[in-house]
Amino acid sequence: MSGSERMIAPNLRKAHERCADCGIRTRAVCSYCGPQDLQLLDAIKFYKTYDPGQEIVAAGERTDFLGSVVEGVVSLCKTMPDGRRQMVGLMFPSDFVGRPMRPIAPYDAVAVTPVKLCLFHRSRFERLLKDTPSLEKRLLEMTLDELDAARDWMLLLGRKTAREKIATFLAILTRRAAGLDNTRPHDGLRFELPLTREQMADYLGLTIETVSRQITGLKKDGVVEFADARSCHVPDFVALLDAAGEDADGGMIG
Amino acid sequence: MSGSERMIAPNLRKAHERCADCGIRTRAVCSYCGPQDLQLLDAIKFYKTYDPGQEIVAAGERTDFLGSVVEGVVSLCKTMPDGRRQMVGLMFPSDFVGRPMRPIAPYDAVAVTPVKLCLFHRSRFERLLKDTPSLEKRLLEMTLDELDAARDWMLLLGRKTAREKIATFLAILTRRAAGLDNTRPHDGLRFELPLTREQMADYLGLTIETVSRQITGLKKDGVVEFADARSCHVPDFVALLDAAGEDADGGMIG
DNA sequence: GCTTCTCATTGACGCAGATCAAGTGTCCGC
DNA sequence: GCGGACACTTGATCTGCGTCAATGAGAAGC
Numbered sequence: 001m002s003g004s005e006r007m008i009a010p011n012l013r014k015a016h017e018r019c020a021d022c023g024i025r026t027r028a029v030c031s032y033c034g035p036q037d038l039q040l041l042d043a044i045k046f047y048k049t050y051d052p053g054q055e056i057v058a059a060g061e062r063t064d065f066l067g068s069v070v071e072g073v074v075s076l077c078k079t080m081p082d083g084r085r086q087m088v089g090l091m092f093p094s095d096f097v098g099r100p101m102r103p104i105a106p107y108d109a110v111a112v113t114p115v116k117l118c119l120f121h122r123s124r125f126e127r128l129l130k131d132t133p134s135l136e137k138r139l140l141e142m143t144l145d146e147l148d149a150a151r152d153w154m155l156l157l158g159r160k161t162a163r164e165k166i167a168t169f170l171a172i173l174t175r176r177a178a179g180l181d182n183t184r185p186h187d188g189l190r191f192e193l194p195l196t197r198e199q200m201a202d203y204l205g206l207t208i209e210t211v212s213r214q215i216t217g218l219k220k221d222g223v224v225e226f227a228d229a230r231s232c233h234v235p236d237f238v239a240l241l242d243a244a245g246e247d248a249d250g251g252m253i254g
Numbered sequence: 255m256s257g258s259e260r261m262i263a264p265n266l267r268k269a270h271e272r273c274a275d276c277g278i279r280t281r282a283v284c285s286y287c288g289p290q291d292l293q294l295l296d297a298i299k300f301y302k303t304y305d306p307g308q309e310i311v312a313a314g315e316r317t318d319f320l321g322s323v324v325e326g327v328v329s330l331c332k333t334m335p336d337g338r339r340q341m342v343g344l345m346f347p348s349d350f351v352g353r354p355m356r357p358i359a360p361y362d363a364v365a366v367t368p369v370k371l372c373l374f375h376r377s378r379f380e381r382l383l384k385d386t387p388s389l390e391k392r393l394l395e396m397t398l399d400e401l402d403a404a405r406d407w408m409l410l411l412g413r414k415t416a417r418e419k420i421a422t423f424l425a426i427l428t429r430r431a432a433g434l435d436n437t438r439p440h441d442g443l444r445f446e447l448p449l450t451r452e453q454m455a456d457y458l459g460l461t462i463e464t465v466s467r468q469i470t471g472l473k474k475d476g477v478v479e480f481a482d483a484r485s486c487h488v489p490d491f492v493a494l495l496d497a498a499g500e501d502a503d504g505g506m507i508g
Numbered sequence: 509g510c511t512t513c514t515c516a517t518t519g520a521c522g523c524a525g526a527t528c529a530a531g532t533g534t535c536c537g538c
Numbered sequence: 539g540c541g542g543a544c545a546c547t548t549g550a551t552c553t554g555c556g557t558c559a560a561t562g563a564g565a566a567g568c
Contacts, residue, residue, distance in 0.1 A: 042262035078409045081501050086412040088405035099402075101395060106402055121493065140394045141355060143401060147351075148360055151342035155332045156409035158340040158459025162525065197546060204410025210525055212547055229533095229546060247335050416555065451516060461556055466517055483516060483562095510568090517562070527552070536543085 017047070022118070027094035028068045032134040040132070044124045050111035056097070057105045065119045066098020068081035072115030073194045077202060078107045087203040088153075089146070090195075092176070096142055100126060111118060112194055122193060157205045160245055165204040166214040174234050189237065193230045218243060271301070276372070281348035283396060286388035294386070304365035310351070311359045319373045320352020321445045326369030327448045331456060332361045339504040341405075341457040343400070344449075346430070350396055354380060356419035366448055411459045414499055419458040420468045424478060428488050443491065447484045472497060 019025060019042050030041055042188055047070070055073060055161035059062045069091050076097075091097055097109055103122060120128075128138050173189055176227055177191035193200075197215075201208045218224045223243050225233040234240050241248040273279060273296050284295055301324070304310055311317045312327060323345050330351075332341035342361055345351055351363055357376060374382075383390050410422055431445035447454075451469075455462045472478045477497050479487040488494050495502040 030394060076405070078405065078498055080409070080413065082415045082499070086409040088408045099398060101398065102402075106363070107405065130387075130391075133384075133390075136387075136390055136394060137384075140397065143394065143397045144353065147397060147401045147404060149355075150401060151330075151332065151361065152406065154404065154407055154411055155334070155340040157408055159338045161332065185257045195480065196544095207526055208529080208546085209548085213525090216547075245334055309527080450514095463518085464555060465556080467555090470517075511566105512568105513564105514567080515562105515564085519560080520558085521549105521551090522555105522557075524554100525552105528550085529554090530547100530549080532545105532547070534543105534545085536541105538540085 008058050018042070019069070020023065021046075022070070024068060024070055024118075026096035028118075029096050029135065029138050030068075032138045034130070034134065037132050037134055040128060041135075044120055044128070045118055046088070046120075048117050048119055049104060050115040050117070051214070052111055052113055054111045056109040056111060056117075057117070059105055059108045061105060062103045063105050064122045066100065066121035066122060066125060067096070067117050069095050070118050072117040073112040074117075075110050075112050075195075075199065075203075076107045077110060085202045086103075086157075086205060087199065088150070092204065098122075100129060112199065139179060162204075162206055162210050162214045163217060163243060164245040165206060166200075166211065166218060167223065167240055168246070169200065169204060170232060170234070171237070171240050171244045171246070172217055173232070174237060174240065190232045191232055193232055197229075219250070265287070273299075277323070277331045278322060278324055278348035278372075282372075283389065283392050284322075286392045287386070290384050290389065291388055294382060294393040295374070295389075298374055298382070300374075302371050302373055304371070306365055307368055308365045308369075310363040310365060310369070310371070313362045315359060315360055316357045317352060317359050318356065318357070318376045320350070320376060320379060321371050321373035323347050323349050323351060324370040324372050327362075327366040328369055328371075329364050329366050329453065329457075330361045330362060331451075339456045340411075340459060341453065342404070344457065350393065352376075354383060366453065381447055392508070406485055416458075416464050416468045417471060417497060418499040419460060420454075420465065420472060421477065421494055422500070423454065423458060423488060424472075424488070425491070425494050425498045425500070427486070428491060428494065443488045445486055447486055 019030065019038050021060065022028075025031065030038060033041060035240045045067070050072075052138055059079065071093055074091040074095075074097055075087050076091065077085055077087045079085045090112075091109075097117065099105065100122075129139065156165055173191055173193070174189050195203065197208045197211045200206075201211045204211065206214075215224075215226070219226060221243075222235070223239050225235065227233070256360070273284065273292050276282075279285065284292060287295060299321070299474055304326075313333065324345055328345040328349075328351055329341050330345065331339055331341045333339045345363075346368075353359065353369065354376075383393065384424050410419055414422065434442055450455065451462045451465045454460075454467045458465065458466075469478075469480070473480060475497075476489070477493050479489065481487070492502045
């Protein structure tokens with residue numbers, strides 16, 4: 001990110017970006033890989049970009065690739081026969097997209113923002129997974145984390161009020177923003193909402209109107225401030241956590 | 255299940271039940287283990303039983319063991335500071351309970367029925383996991399399945415009506431019952447509800463009264479029949495799927 | 509037999525959030 | 539500048555489910 005000339009022989013061919021320079025290197029599925037393993041991954045990886053709104057995989061279809069989000073945000077979304085929709089995951093850089101050992105996708109994956117993926121062909125990746133403990137271990141770890149997050153979301157969907165849902169979502173984004181620039185979520189944090197009101201509604205199990213109204217409510221109560229519809233400012237993170245219906249302890253356990 | 259005298263030397267000491275005779279052997283976390291790996295597991299495993307209602311692990315507490323459900327049903331449940339509860343998982347025989355690589359449990363685990371667990375000390379299990387690809391592979395597979403199930407549940411909690419929630423839950427139990435005796439879920443299936451109305455409410459994100467009313471509604475419409483409050487009979491599985499708001503295709507993809 | 513406890517059902521009522529319907533603000537192409 | 543598309547907000551009304559309260563039904567203890 002900061003103009004980086006690494007101390008590595010600079011004369012290697014650069015058929016594509018090198019893993020060593022990758023922004024998600026330390027958190028992605030490859031983060032436990034040593035130089036040799038990384039070389040194997042490097043040899044089979046390829047990049048692909050998507051425009052906002054573009055479908056990455058469709059529910060029910062076979063997908064022959066999987067990989068990591070390098071840049072942007074990807075939504076995972078389920079749709080019922082009559083059109084009701086529920087977003088079941090929101091994938092940020094370093095998150096892994098695609099279901100190993102099951103080629104039929106159980107949900108749509110759609111680019112929310114401009115997206116760049118680092119992809120592997122399914123068969124090659126699964127073969128590699130078998131022989132590469134570092135890869136498998138990290139994938140297990142990430143899957144367990146996803147499962148924890150999914151269960152947190154079940155509590156939100158099943159038991160939280162609309163206001164709490166919005167506040168929880170904003171708190172998560174706040175924490176993310178704070179984590180990314182290595183500050184703790186304290187007073188005076190800013191970030192951009194990656195989702196439209198409609199996408200938030202799909203994520204939170206609400207309607208677009210309720211999302212709008214609850215955001216207005218939180219604004220009126222001074223819990224959050226918005227310069228425009230997308231840029232959010234949190235003057236008091238504890239107040240936001242409180243509105244989210246969470247124990248306002250130190251937070252930051254996960 | 256059917257009076258099984260296996261063709262294995264019957265003179266081994268039986269300090270405890272042998273894995274080879276275990277009822278969940280083919281589906282549990284150990285199912286990919288060969289004889290050697292199994293021996294290692296066998297050496298460190300121990301059994302523990304719980305009465306209905308008994309707490310297995312408490313949210314926020316450190317747990318030093320994890321393992322498989324051998325018999326019975328275990329609920330995983332989150333509770334908010336003000337007492338609202340959401341069940342986030344229901345574990346049946348062969349399911350894995352406990353979170354590897356994270357000793358603090360994020361939810362309560364409670365025995366719903368009389369439960370028998372096959373347990374391992376956390377540190378030993380994690381050490382074994384590291385050196386036993388067959389174990390790790392199966393655990394990854396099971397975790398991915400749990401994640402799929404959790405996401406299905408997110409759709410249920412976020413978007414389904416009370417009636418659909420009940421019907422979906424009954425359909426899952428029906429499928430389970432059908433799977434266990436190797437018949438397909440067709441007409442005329444029977445099973446026992448493992449949960450009280452209150453536990454169902456916690457699982458489905460409803461109140462106990464709504465659960466009761468919706469079951470009454472499904473009964474009135476002839477979708478299900480109950481001999482008593484717990485024993486359910488499904489005369490027409492397709493009708494049940496329809497009430498669940500699901501595509502009434504062949505089903506049975508998962 | 510009677511009491512008590514737990515679990516389940518049913519009814520009356522109220523409210524959070526969905527639905528229906530305008531209306532505002534901004535951007536874009538012309 | 540103007541029309542249209544899109545995202546968002548706001549208001550009025552409706553309704554599914556929660557809440558409160560009473561009742562029933564079975565099991566356990568005495």
